[in-house]
Structures are given as structure tokens and as C-alpha cells.
Amino acid sequence: MTDKLNILVRVDLDHARAQVLAQGHVTVHSIQALYVVVKRANALKEGLDLELDITKAHVDPEALEQLQDCSRTHHLPAKIDPSQSHCTLSVLPPRHHDSRSQLLAA
Secondary structure, eight states: OOSSOEEEEEEETTTTEEEEEEEEEEOTTTHHHHHHHHHHHHTTSTTOEEEEEOTTEEEOHHHHHHHHHHHHHTOOOTTTOTTOOOOEEEEEOOSSOOHHHHHHHO
């Protein structure tokens, strides 16, 4: 597994859906790049359903918790999106994560 973060975005404007696929290592620092990409995708169309697929990534427990918080609140962090635009984000969690991140997901 590489520490480099690779991000791919797929957008279907006709069906108001977008998928952000992240691979590599997601940390509390690299998560900022994910937030920026999600914010840009969210701005493409009002009411866009966003899916963040991190199933093939290694995600630190703190980063996973932050992503799940965004999914629950429907907002990105204020420092990324000061206007606090509504963001319908669903997170597909990593396939392999340690026991601490399993506790955070519960």
C-alpha cells in the first residue's frame, strides 16, 4: 500500500450522482484533499448524491470518524466549506481496518 492518495471522480449529472473513489492512505492530513474534491463535486449540481468509496484505501481511524461525521451532518468542515452547503455524502468504508476504527464505525 502506498502513502500516496489517488482520487478519481465519476459524475452522472443526468441522475444527480457522483462517486469519489480514493485509494492509498487517508490520514487526518491527506483527508483535506478529499474534502476539496468532494466540495468541488458537490458544487456541480444542487442536490447531487455523493458517494465516497474508500473500500480500497487504508484509512486512519480519526480520518474515518471525520468522514462519517460529514456523512451524518451533511456538511463538510467549515474551514473547507465556510458557506456550509448541504452535502449528501455516503461513505463506503474500507474493507480492512483495525479494531479501533470498527469501534468508531459503530
